[in-house]
Amino acid sequence: MTAERPSWIHPGFRLVEDEACFGWSDLVSLPVPAGGIVLADRTSLTVAALAAAQRADAGLLLRRHAGPGEDWVPAPGFTVTLESSGTTRTPKRITHDFNILRNRIRAPHDAGARWLLTYEPAAFAGLQVILTAAAAGALLVAAAPGGGIAGLARTARQHAVTHVSGTPSFWRAFLTAGGDLPSLRSITLGGEAADQALLDRLRRGFPAARIRHIYASTEAGALFAVTDGQAGFPAAWLVDGREGTALRIRGGVLEVRGPRAMVAASTEVRTGDGWLNTGDLVEVTGERVLFAGRLDGLVNVGGVKVSPERVEQRLLAVPGVADAAVMPVASPITGFLLTATVVPDAGVDEAALRDALRGACADLVPAARPRAIRFADSLPLSVAGKKSRKGPS
Template identity: 30%
Template sequence: MAHADTLASLLDDGTTRAVLPVPGDTAAAARLCAALGAGEPIGDDVTLVISTSGSTGTPKGAQHTAAGLRASARATETFLGGPGNWLLTLPPHHIAGLQVLLRALGAGFRPGIVDVRAGFGLDDFVRAADGLDGPRRYTSLVPTQLIKVVDSPAATAAARTFDAILVGGAATPELLQRKAIDAGLAIVCTYGMSETAGGCVYDGVPLDGVEVRIDTPAGGPGPGRIVLGGPMVAHGYRNLPDHPAFASSPTGPRDGARRFRTDDLGVVEAGLLRVVGRADQAISTGGLTVLPEVVEQVILSDLSVAECAVLGLPDPRLGERVVAVVVPSGVDAAGVDTDAVTRLVAARLDRFAAPREVFVVAALPMRGPGKPDRAALRDLLSDKTSDEKRTLKTEKRPADLGGMQAGRKSPGRDFT
């Protein structure tokens, strides 16, 4: 596997390289290198700079140390029952895909790889799963990939051979979770981000060494901002060194642990973390606040819907109106009853949360593995006339395995 030695060195304290994983697209890689200061000096202990998904504009570069990456890998192994080999099905220039490679290499295995540059192929997944060695076998999927797996008897049979399947990148609908479990798949729903070296909460339970706090106004009841702490938290951003998200938590840094204040809203129920949405994506409609993720979970309980993104569009009367964009579970867009979708949300939640418009598309634009690009959808819908919206189509951007850009850390601690 190309770059295996470079990747393995990320787990060593004495490594001479700082690595920035980049997509395979030359122009995108150049933009990322420019934004994150490739080739410029960097801190002595930083071995990895990983780009965020860029949900708020310019990507930020989370800086990680070898010690933090090792802590993340050990915590994952402890939760799952021991080290093993991993099958990569995600782009490695994102943290989830990169961690699959690092966990396998750190455990002394050569990871299996599914080339997803042209999309996630079920035949490729089955072949790669059959050829994966190791005493324990793991993989990581996003919900859209899991949907395809459980709808294929051959892929489902291959997936049953894994000791655990991490599912993250986006919220996993309850209906999909039940379907996967009923099919005999050992799924683990994960929560984390680039700033925490990937998943750090599994099935609502913090991994070893991870602290979860809910930051609510005036200490009131949740939901509130999720604050994560532990050795795997990044040492700030490469291009935004004083970003307030890495400031001390409101209760103070008792133990000196690094903490990251996310933009996610959550509650702790029966000792388990439940993520309910993002503060920066809340829709203000008619004086009420609607969290898109909550509406999406209701819509995804409709068997005719495979994928969904909910967003707010400007409205002269309401301020914002709730809009849903859905991908049908079958090939026929007519299989989705858009009026039924609206009624379902109104019945489960509230009529104010029900989408005023529902658009059926072939695929959602994505900004990272499993992450719908709401900004792109907002731009598309805002630029369309009413007639154009009725026939709206979006083009799915294939995931990219990408490459690695590496540079010497010394002399001068150059970073690429």
């Protein structure tokens, strides 16, 4: 006896994981742990657990790490609780109404789409990709865990994927992974600010692809998508709002208001009149609003508050730079100091690149310049696929 297929899974949906192919009849027969707590390290198990929780009309906790925290008690009704990616601290848990998650997915039937999963299945962005592929009746390809960028690139080639969603850090590494990359139809960037140099590289590398970057805030989730291939978003949206969300800038920080922002569980970030402080620093340049790092990411270098992300964007725009990370390090002299790790493109002269990097920061105040620049073959990424931003502590 096979349980009825949930309405959010199109009959054409297929999942490829570890060279095995799963359809609904395979997924529904997977054993799902009782009690609503699932270590969601496999995409197949994640889909099976979602369907089982929906049948039981019960809450589901998708865990990203084993360990303490099994004392969780689900609220009544079908909800999905996800964990933040923190590996050292106790992960933060956020409960989502499954129907709200589903209704945000706009995925017309597209049986020819072949999605690559670059996120952990139990990450918010990973679940969005899973739900999108399921609703479209597409093929979803999950690479073996632990394979890193090389594994993802190999899997992408092997299955000739057409749709990929990943962080800007993932995309920069993916572009340098070597070999022929598949001809993509759809490219999504999220989780970090997308810089213009990367958007231009993607446009050149994948001329046929639809490219969009998603703006999301930690508290409110995905708020709007930008599809014009330009970094940031149009300044006109500060007047008109976007996708039902009103936007404004207060003290250099982006604030949002609207039904999506209302989902925020935390009240401490509210400003009192319904606006939500996103903590994202922005600057208006001409007709564009550009992201300039996190308010809580500012570091004090000898009494000057500087934004590592903003300096990083300068470095990313230098020709010959495949990726770059600007990180604060503690200093007994100035409190903090910015250092940079740069991944050069293949065949680039490092001495010339060093000069160009210095030139790109020459007009910044001395405290904001990266004082020590190192070259590396790759950058370490967090499990969420972002650059590890250690707080200045």
